Every structure is written in C-alpha cells, then in structure tokens.
Amino acid sequence: LIASLEQVDQTYIMVKPDGVQRGLVGEIISRFEKKGFKLTGLKLFQCSKELAEEHYKDLKQKSFFPKLIDYITSGPVVCMAWEGVGVVASARKLIGATDPLQAEPGTIRGDLAVQTGRNVVHGSDSPENGKREIALWFKEGEVCEWTPVQAPWLR
Ligand code: RTP
DSSP states (O other), X not given: OHHHHSOEEEEEEEEOHHHHHTTOHHHHHXXXXXXXXXXXEEEEEOOOHHHXXXXXXXXXXXXXXXXXXXXXXXXXXXXXXXXXXXXXXXXXXXHOOSSTTTSOBTBHHHHHOOOGGGOOEEEOSSHHHHHHHHHHHSOTTOSOOOOOOOOGGGO
C-alpha cells in the first residue's frame, strides 16, 4: 500500500554530442538500466538551434549560453525518457556534479569526463522539468508506456 502511494516520475536524460562522438552511448544507457529505472523513450537526434535554445532558456543570460548552444547542436544527441520512483534526483546523483572534475568517481561525469563544457550527459533537475523536457524533445507517440513482465529469476 505504501509503495503504491509513491510518486512515479519521469526524467529527460540526454547523451550530449561529445558522449555520442566518444562512443559512450551504451555505457551511459547501461548505468540507468542497471540501476533499475524504466526506459520509455530513446532516439538519436540532431537538434536545431531553436530547440537547444528552448531547452536551455533559463540559462539565456549566462555568458556561456552561445557556446552551450553551439556544443549541443554540434552533432547528434541521444534523447531518453526514463521513469521510476525518485528517478529525477537519482539520475542527477548517477550523473554527478556539473563540473566533471568535482564529480565523484563512480558517477558518469566523475568516471568519463573532465570539462564542464563537455560533460557528456544531461539530466532534468525537477519532475516538472522532466515532463517539460520530454514533451519538448519527443513527439506524440514516441514515448512508450510498457509494463515489465514479472521475471521470477529477478526476485
Ligand atoms: P545539465 O542541465 O546539462 O544536466 O547540467 P547541469 O544542470 O549540471 O548544469 P547547468 O548549470 O544547468 O548548465 C547546463 C549545462 O551548461 C554547460 N555549462 N557550461 N561555465 C560554463 O562554461 C558552463 N556552465 C555550465 C554544461 O554543459 C552544463 O551541463
């Protein structure tokens, strides 16, 4: 009964262009799969400048904004929607600090990156932004609701 009261959230995770170029897509997907979250959306995608600017609209006033938009549009990204109880905060923990040199070993950025401007992955910072970003990056019908089959060997 208690478990059924827990809120199931969605988060938008994106392998940034450097992660795709470096061949880290499988490694990054693996970390969320192994943790136990449910993948509900996945695609390789070249985004427009307009979409990148909308996604990062809260950072519009930052000095690094133009560089950030150039980076995100420099090549294809991998867009993902993940679902689960506590998935937003947990994904941020798995990803690690924005500056990869400050990110703990064991986190994606801590293990795989060195520069803030090339930090391989994005994760939504709140359940509200998770919903907003999934709606922004995925079209109707691209996000898939599915129920995992109860596998006796996983109990
Ligand atoms: P993200 O949205 O990508 O998950 O990153 P975040 O929340 O950890 O960091 P945020 O402050 O929202 O910044 C978004 C992305 O902008 C780039 N950035 N560059 N000083 C800089 O050059 C700088 N600061 C941030 C990073 O790619 C960061 O992930």
